[in-house]
Structure formats: structure tokens, C-alpha cells
Amino acid sequence: MPTMNLRHRLLGSALLLLTPLSAAAEPASEATRKTNTAALADLPMTDRRDFDFAARGFVATLEDPIIRDAAGKPVWNIQGLAFATGDAPSSVHPSLWRHAQVLGKAGLFKVTDRIWQVRGFDVANITFVRGGKGWIVIDPLTATETAAAAYALISEKVTKLPITGMIYTHSHVDHFGGAAAFSAMMLKDAPILAPQGFTRAAVSENVIAGPAMGRRAGYQFGLGMPKGPEGSMGSGIGIGVAAGSRSLVPPTQEISETGTELTIDGVRIRFQVTPGTEAPAEMNLGFPDWAVVDLAENANVTQHNILTPRGAVIRDAKAWAQGLTEAIDFFSGAEVLIASHGWPRFGTSEITDYLGKHRDAYAYLHDQTVRLMNKGLTGPEIAATLTLPPALAKQWYDRPYYGSYSFNSRAVYQFYMGWYDGNPVHLAPLPPETGGKRYVEAMGGAARVKALAQEAFAKGDYAWAAELLDKVIFADASDSAAKALLTRTYRQLAYQSENALWRNMYLTGASELENGVAAADPTGGAALVSQLPPSDLFDVLAVRIDPAKAGDGFTALGFTFPDKQAQHTVTVANGVLVHRPGLRDGRQATLTVRYADLLAALFTGQPLAAKIASGEAKIEGDPAAFARLIGWLDKPDPAFNIVTP
Template sequence: MRLIPLLLLGVATPAFAANPALEPKPASEATIAAQKEIAASLPADDGRDLEFSQRGFIATRSDPIIRAKDGRPVWNVEAYSWMQGDAPATVNPSLWRHMSILRHHGLYKVADNVWQVRGFDISNMTVIKGETGWILIDPLTTRETASAALELVNKELGARPVTGLIYSHSHGDHFGGARGVTSEADIKAGKVAIIAPAHFIEETASENVMAGAAMGRRANYQFGTGLAPGAQGQMGSGIGKGVAGGEITLLTPTDTILKTGEKRTIDGVELEFQMVPETEAPSEMNVYLPAARTFLAAEIATCTLHNILTPRGAKVRDALAWSQYLGEAVNLYAGRSNTIVSSHCWPRFGQKEVESWLSGHRDNYRYLHDQTVRLMNKGYTQTEIAEKLKAPPALANQWFNRGYYGTYSHNSKAVYQRYLGWYDAIPANLNPYPPEERGKRLVAAMGGAKKVLAEAKKAMKAGDYRWSSDLLHQLVFAEPKNAEARALLADSYEQQGYQAESAIWRNQFLTAARDLRQGMTPSIASQSVDMISAIATPLLFDSVATRLNPEIIQDRKLAINFVIPDRQEKAKISVGNSVMITEMNSAHTAPDATVTGPRQLYLAMLFLKMPLAQLEAAGLKIEGDKAAVEALQAALDPMPAAFNIVEP
């Protein structure tokens, strides 16, 4: 997932405007009744999950706050220490149980010479003892949390150097802390091997550039950025507490795994790999430790149903392939494993547990896939399938298959989208009016704002929050300044958040309520220097092309050569028909201009839109028509900022 830092400091929710209508509300009678019904329907809890989560505990930090170098807090391991007793009415009882287990933190022994640091970030860091040092799998999200995790390991188990680093897949919470546990100097000196799956760098760069701005804004909703942990606030993310603040880093892999069955020996430890691309990440692999009889399932099996398409947005994943890779894992590793761990959540112990856990996940993704396709082929639309499709009791009663992160509703739509796209074949949906215009027309057709409000209040009183939010959403888009509609829609979203079993559904509903009450809080997303350095130049130029504004460039034609000596690269930029085309290792014979300089200055010119005079003073050389370069720069939209989601 593209990561937006979330500071879980356990502070109070920010004060709302001095208006009772804009304050958070308690659980309504309808929500209280719904929570009781959910509690009564839950499977029996045999205590295994709690026992597994606490088994092997050694120690945790004495200071719960992890800080950046400047003293700024970036993580609080005890952000959920307030959770005690039964679920309050404002939290789904199933999610409460889940988070009460997931909140534990510290260093845990999971097998001979294998440990995990859990609860120091959204992900886990797995630690393997080599002959001379530590081999680390997935060094968390940020430099600060990874450094704190390694500090705890060295304190409790004895100080050792890091001799190996393994990235299980191409999401930032599985490599972002690399510089917190090792250095470029040690890698260049051959002291540390870094292993990653095929296409790791390309996929890491791709997800964070092309759609990075939109994903980042939507991720604020998914992870509840800005919501304080609490009974009326954030309750984790389903696979962890939240995403740590701090510096996201990246060290380039020194070795790449290409196929299942490949083996490597690092610091005397043999490792075997299973490639699982196009599942939870486009570039992903699992790791087997023969000596420890331990299998790390990365993120294709955790403590919850995952997302086939994340709410923040991503490439749609392949549910069928996901199931098949889990089946392969059962056949290749279940019989050889006494322990199974993953890069999120807690481990499971015992060969039978390993097999049932992997096969249970396998069957859940296969059922989700096959039944969606079955209903799709009967003519049901994605919305109809999402309403109809539920996990069978045999799967739903396995706690690890419940929807704390992904849901059957969202995932069935993703399977439909993978095969058929967004269009449901109903012509009325082929070319509908955009939200604002549609809202105005629907509100008018229903008899105006007062009528819509009256109907919405009736639905609210009946506890039909799905209908009330649908009605009020139309009214807010028709009349964004209608204070009563905004306040009531916030209340409706809030109750749906309280009832949600999925942590990220809860986050989205409660974040929407906050935005409606307080207004959007602009977020400043800082890009990792390491990430920018890792991105291939062609991808950077393709990203620039997506910001070319046709209203500004119009029918202007430009021919510009870029020369980048520090990368030994050159590029031919052609603009025409309001399109920018880049051809690498090529040049115009008669360019309007030729620009020469280090890539860093190109980033400043094309992304930060720094004035050319400043760039020339810094060493950028422009030959030919400087106005052509200025025209290109002027036609580029600024880097995208935050945008509205629940209002126009």
C-alpha cells in the first residue's frame, strides 16, 4: 500500500466547533441493537489467537514513544493500552476482539533462532540469527521504527550486526525502514545482502508515482489519518495499528529471486523462496526457513481477509491466483512447517495449525472468486453481487477469514471489475450526470432540500443509515453549504463507522464525518528521497506527462532534448496535440532547445516548477530557445494537493 504516516499518539480527538450538531455522537439505539446482534452471531472464541499472540514474549520498550532525531514523536506502542473489558457500543464487538489481540507489542520468540518485533509499526519485522549477525525480513515502514525495533533486539538478544535484509514485497511498510537497520556503506562493502522479488524496484516506483497523489489522499481515509485511537475514533487498520510517521527509506536490492524454489544462504542460514506475484502486491514472495521449520507467508495470509482492491486504490489483484498460490504453499511448505508467521498480525504454532490456516485462506479467496464469477455470469451486477454474496459459515467462523481489512462486499466488486470493468451493462449507468449535477436534479425531483432532509431524518430514526447517507450525500453535493445536511450526513456516516467490522471501513466513515464537521484537513505528503532516486527516468517523464494541461499548452508544438550526464541518459521530448511523448536514448536533430544538467535539477524544474533562472544558477544549461522550456514548464499542473472527497 502507498503509505501516509499516521501518528498513533493516543491523544484526545481535536475539539470540534462549538456547535452540538457538529460534535461526535454516542451510539444510537439502532447501533446498540446492531452491535448486540453482531455479538450474538460471532463464533466461539477458544482463546488460541490471544495465546498465539502472546506466546514467546520477551520484552518491549520501556519508553512507549518512538521519536525522530528532532524529538518529534512518530509512534506510540501503547496507543491502545486503554482497551479493557467488553466492547463499547461505539465499536463493533468483532473488531474490538480483533484489536484487543492486535494491540500487543514487543519482541517475541517464534522458533529456534527466529523472532519477531510486533506492534512497532503496521507491519512486523522478522529476525533470524545467522552465524555472525541478524538477517531481517521486512524492516518496517520508517527509519525510526526500524531502528527502535533493532535496538530492542540487540538489547534483549545481544548486539550483532545486520548481515542480511529481505524485502518480501513492494509496499513501503516492508522496506521503508531499511536505513534504520543498515547502511549503504555496509552494502557496498559486501557486509549486507539485500534480497527482493523480481520487479521489486519497478513496482515500488510505479505505485508511488503515477497515481501517488490520489492514492495518498484516499489513504488518509483508509487508515484514518488524523483520527485519534479511541472508542469513538480509530481502531487500527485491520492488519496492524496504523502507519508510523518518520522517514521512509529504500536501499536497492543486491539480489533478486525469480522463481519458486530458489534458495539462498545468508550468514550460514538457508532460505527458500516462493514467488507469489499479482497477489497482495505485484512483486511479492514468501520465505521458508528449513532449519527452523518456519514459513513466512508475507501478506497473502494474515489474521484477516485481505483486499483484492484496496479502498485507497491500486491495480486490481488476482483472487484466483491468490488462492492458487496459497494452495501451492499448502503443498510445498505446510507439511514441513511447525510455525507460520506473516508480515502482519501474530503467528500460529503446530503443523496442523499451519495447514488449516493456509488452506482456510485458500478456500476463502477461491470461494470469493468463484461465486462472484458464478453470479456475474448469471447477469448480476457488482452491486447486486456485493449485497448477495456472503462467506459460508465454515469460512466465516474462522476468525482469520473475517473482514477486518478486506470485505466480501468490496472484494466481490473487485473480482467483477477485474473481469468486466466498472460498467454494469445498464445503459442508464453508461453516461450518468456527474455527482454535483446529479445531486441537484435528484434533490429537485424529490421536492427540494426540506423534503430530502425530512426523508433522511426518518431513515436516521429508523436506523437505516445506508439510505440516509445516500439521500444526504445527494443533498450535500447539490447544496454544499447546507449546514443541516452536512451535520446529519456526518452523524449517519459515524453510526455506520461504529457498526463496521472492517477497521478500514470504520476509518473511512469516521474520517468522512470529521471532514464534514471540521472541513478537510490538508495533508502534506513528503516523498522519500530514496524512492525518487530509485525511479527510472522514463517513468518520471511519463509521470510528468500526466500533468500536461491541454488548456495551457493548446496546439503548441515543442521539441526539446534533455541530457542527463550523471545518469548517462538522454531523452527526446515531443509535445503536440496536447500530448507529451518521451523517447529515451534519442534526440531531435533540430530541437527548439537542449537542456543539460543533473537529474536532481530536472526534478526541481518539472516537479517543483522552480524558476529557470534559479536552476541555471545551480548549473542547469539551456541552449536554444529558452521560451520553449518555459512553455513546457508553464503548461504543467502543480504537484497535486489534497482534494475533497465527501463534498464537491
């Protein structure tokens, strides 16, 4: 998480532009206080290793905690979790409070004599490896502004050097979005490495499905929610997700095989390719001469997601576990482990134990979900019963700050079986609005359902209260009393959640019930598309053809992009857009235009007529052919409703 989906998110260029929302000072109820107090008794609070690992090697941080863009607008606050001191308040699960305390330390850290990390400047870490002539950068964060701030800090506190290589461990935007910050200081022919399939995976999540994933990422990461004891507690893998400018500097080489070994700027690096794990395209890497391993996002300071709440391609829990088994052997003898989020681990025995128990958490999840699935249990039934074994549950890094067994077991079920549980009643379920009206009527009307919900709320049965109130609201979106009670219900559920993402989603749902849906980025990922080949643009346009507008129409267009030295032919028939390289016979028209000008016309509404009139662009053949294509395109709605009809 990780979507650009913030993780997507924004992890992405479909980033939601949420304005700050106020979290009402809803107190923790007596039921919530009891729940969180009981949870504290079961936690291994005497295990303080993480505090040592997270603080080790600290060098310095920024004097001004606010990182700003070129216009002076804040995009990040490195002190976002600084409030998490002392004992946990009743409005935060004590395990999540402790996790925020460890996660919140931001700044420059010396990991070894040759490796530094800047942590807490974004949702992810950026790693600087000292080569013979300069820095090799691993995972250049989500935003160019935060990446630039990290480079400025290491330049000031260690030494300022050119960039002699860049490595993207995987295809989520928080691991490549800040790359353009280093373009000016990269030496000529400096390699940019990524795992095989990186570009395709990045485009798929961040552009093709970007509007929907970006909207959901707003919930997942609590974008716009204030941080604090009644607000967001971060993301579970970072303080939050930086705003700012996203970029993509395409890789110059993709790593396709485990065992590949390269020497970059005098530094020997070995790669383990792990497709289908935390990202569709991902890899681990090691520095054999220094006994250091980078496990990317395959080993974390928290249980991860097999399917992120923002949406994504489902990960393969079995492959994830097998990849960690392979990593234990492939990087045997490592004395230092770094990762893309969180803090390092030190000592060979510590690392071996950590990887083994982290592996076991994913293996147990997979194996037991499948075992129960094969006994006839459905995804929700498995989620209600499956828990970590005690030996794994007492490991802080296996706890559910980001992913959870409840969510992940349903994802494993879906990986094998799909969303359908085999019950014919679920073949064609009623839409939420229709079902809500019928359920409310069957239960005796809205007043009766709200009374039942109020009784459940008073008893601390918040999950049931939420289900009841959700039916009322989808039956009647104007029911302010139901919205008010569901808002309070969501806040109590948030306060009880050990999972940072669940907390964010409950709080964001509560805020939207009070304030409505915030505005969203209308450009739909144009900034990212501009840095990718034109074929990726046509993939985006294909999912925006509205068959109701296109009907049985047909058009065939050629596109020549002089600035990209590329030509393509696009046809639309049967409501389907197909694109091929080159100019093909049968074209009704050919448009010659700069790629950026076409993007401006498609995504920001700047007409091409002026460009054609000035000669900067030209169209040969039937101009109506291009007009037909434009007229058939639908505009995504990245601000769609979630908690209301």
C-alpha cells in the first residue's frame, strides 16, 4: 500500500485533494475504555527491542518539521505522530499507540558505514548507499518534495554527492514517485533498476484504476483527517502519506531472475525477484560484501495486506511465505536487515528469527484459510474465527497495524474462490439502496431500526449498530438522525481498532457522514501518463469508452507524436477501443500532435483547435473522426459516495 494509490496513495496521481476535516471530540465510551484496557493486559509490553532498533544510528532531523512545495504549500509534517507520548489514551488501542511511538521517530539514520536511511519523511523510507563516486538511491519516496528534503539532509549531515544509481524495489508509488527530484544530480548512464513488470504494474494501479483506487486510498490512509488521539494514528507502515508532486523516471533495466548480481558504482548487489508478493513486481536485494539485506516490503514492522482496502491485485500469500523462506537461505548470514518501511533489525539470529516468524504468519494465514475453505467455510466465516497462534501474536511485527487476519483471510479465500461463496442467494444480490429499503420495511420501519441501533450502541455492540444504521441510510440518505448515530458508532469502532487503516476508514466514514464528500483531482492521472509511453495512454482511454455514447459507431484514427517518435492507430468498434503501433490502413484521419498537447486536451479540457490553427498540430482526413472519439469518452468520478447512496 503501499495505490498512485497513495500508498496510493495516494498512493497515486489520482490523489484526492481532501481539505482538513475536524474530528469531533467524541469521547471514548465506557465499552471502548473497557475493551482497550482488556487489550493492554494481553500485550507483550516488556519487549522493547523495536524502540532500540528504531533509534539506533540517529544522526539528525530537520529544524523545520514542515516540508513545503515550490509554492510554499505544506506537503508533509515529520512530527505527525509526535503527540504519541506516555500511556495510551482511552480513544486509541494501546498496541496501536505503542506502534505510533516507535514509528514516529523521523530523520536521518546511519545504518552501517556505507548505508543511511531517511525515515519519517513520507510513508516509506529512502535509503542512500555510498558508492565509489556517489549515492545509490533505493526507493525515492512518494513525492519529489520529500525526496529532495531527504537528499538535502544527507548532503548537509554526511556529504553531498551525485546520484550514481537508483533502485525501485517495487511498483507502488511511495517507492518511485519522488524520483524526479534526483534527475538533475544523476550521472550520465547511471542505471535505474526495477523488478520485471514494474512499469506495467505501476500503470495498472496508478492510472487505469487510479480514480477508484485513489478514492478508496483516501479512506485507507485517512487523507485529510487530523492526527491525534481522536484522529488518525498514521498508516501502520508510516506517519502518513505525503502530498506533493508525483513522478516516474522509467527504469533503464528490469531484473528478471533471482541470483542476478550487478556492481553499481563499485557496490556489489544480489537480487531476489519476488513477483506476486507485496506487489505484482517486487524484489529484495542484498549487499553480500557488507552482510546487509534489503527485504523491500516483503518483511515489515506489521502484518501486511494480502488485499489492500484501497483495492489492488490480490497478492499470493503462499508465494509471499515461500519468498521469505527463500530469502532466509538466499541472504543467509545477513547481520543487518533494512526494509522499505519501519526500522532495521540487527544481528543474524534476530534476523533469522524475525524472517521465520514473519514467514510463518503468512504461511499459517494461507494454509489455515484453505483448510477451512475446503471444509465449507466462507470468507466471512473464516474471518470471524481465524487468529494468529500465540507464539506469532506476541511478535510486534506480526500484529495487525496495517493488514489483519480478518481482512487477509477473506483475501486468500477470494484468491482461490472469487467473491462468490456458492450460495445461490448471492448470485444476484440486491443493490444497497434497494436492499436497504426492503430490510428497513421488513424490520418495522426506520424508527424501529434506529431504536434497535440505539440499544446496540448503548450496550457497546457497535458492529451490529453500524449494520443496522447502514441499512437505514441506504434506504433514506436524508435521515440525519441515523447519520449522526452511525458517525458516533464509527468513532467508537475506530478507537477500539488496533489496525491503523481500519481506524482511518472508520474515522473518514464518520467525517463524510457529517461533512459530505470532499473534492478530488479532476485530471485523472495526466501527470503520470505524461511520463509513460503513448500506448499506456490508450490503455487508459480504453476503460473510459462509454458504450451508451458510442453505440454501434466506428472510428479509426492515426496518431503521430513527433516528440515521442511514435505512431499508433486506434479503432473503436462495438464499444471497444483497440490500439496498435504504427499507422495502419483504413484510418479515417491522422492527428499529428505533441503528446503533452493531446494530454492537455483529453485531461484538462484545453481544446486542440488553437494548436491546429497555429500549425503546432495538424489533422489529415475527416476531423469528425477525432471528435467522435472525444465524444465517446466518459469522465471518471474520483469523488463518488461510499458511506451514503
